[in-house]
Amino acid sequence: MRTHAEIVGWGKHVPSKVLTNSDLESMLDTSDEWIKTRTGISERRIAAAKETSATMASRAAFAALEVADLSPNKIDLIIAATSTPDHLMPSTASLIQDSIGATNAGAMDINAACSGFVYALSVGSGLIAGGSHQNVLVIGTDTMSRILDYTDRGTSVLFGDGAGAVVLRATEDVTGVLSSSLGSDGSGAHLLWIPGGGARHPASLETVQNRMHYIKMNGNEVYRFAVNVMTKASLQVVKDAGLTLDDIELFIPHQANIRIIQSAAKSLKVPIEKIFTNVERYGNTSAASVPIALCEAIEQGRVKAGEHIVLVAFGAGLTWAATVIRWGVPAVAPRLPWWKAILHRFRGQEAAAKSLARRTGRKIPR
DSSP, rough: OOOEEEEEEEEOOOOSSSEHHHHTTTTSSHHHHHHHHOOOEEEEOOOTTTHHHHHHHHHHHHHHHHHHOOGGGOOOOOEEEEESSSSSSOHHHHHHHHHOOOOTTTTEEEEEGGGGHHHHHHHHHHHHHHTSSSEEEEEEEEGGGGGGGGGGGHHTEEETTEEEEEEEESSSSSSSEEEEEEEEEEGGGGEOOOOOOSSSSSOOHHHHHTTSSSSOHHHHHHHHHHHHHHHHHHHHHHHHHTTTTOOEEEEOOSOOOOHHHHHHHHHTTTOOOBBOOOHHHBBBEEEEEGHHHHHHHHHOOOOTTEEEEEEEEEEEETTEEEEEOOOSSSSOOOSSHHHHHHHHHTTTTTHHHHHHHHTTOOOOOO
8 A cells, every 4th residue: 555645743933023015115225015016025024133044944843743743753854945054064954853852863955945845845755655754844944034135126025034844744544745746947047046155156255245145036037937837837746646626625836926826826727715825924935935824824724634735836946846735634723832842742851841942042931
């Protein structure tokens, strides 16, 4: 009997600081109306000084583990999708592994930019289907505010920070990830990239002066690419799962731009009521976009056991990815706040719990 990978835990974390369009008006030659009309974004979250991709991911991971009722030491592998790692090395996943106390887990990063979470989900489900892993923690996390040029209104108004995580578990039920499709067209690499900081253009006075360490984007070309590949990838995974578009109860696309989402929905001939969006409140959180949206869809009662969901994304590379999931578990909110979950998970080990809390940058309330 074939083994499937079902989502049994989920969690998100977004920073408390909100950057509104009005705030950006004082920084850029832009306006609230201009931003909303072209992107649908009203505000986005910005990481505090001590928040990083790893710390946000750890908090999202704790929430997902609590929903799954799974101890961190039961995790076999952590896959972190990010294009804003804390360091070039070690991997952000290794930092998360240490932070949450997943002592038996392997750890690796995936960089497929905004497509990264769906890429990571496909890799994790494949390892489970192959029989080598039982429990895989998949995380999308990005601190996009650290790589934005706030003199460039074409990019700085689009992005925000956050993290989302899911726990995949092996099951013999026909549920979880049913099909996936991954793609890339590297000929478009220059359309959305950070030219400086890598092996080709290592950090130097010249790269800093030329602002080469910030995101550069050809918005019009990326827009056309995004609508096309999100449509094709969605159709492909639905077909591969043996389903039709009518069988899909909910589409959760990458939250980059409301106009891209609306155009893709029109191309697919899918009612807008079947499309989940939260781009107006978070902007584009890159690899965190899809898992944050999934968590919020669950919170709003949009996800139910037995229903089929399409997750689809596009990103730098250029990359794209989609997957069909048959939801198999009750979609309920976490029972405990994250800090109580730590204490609960480490009963009788308060010192260990407090140590983990400190490493994730939070204090346990007294």
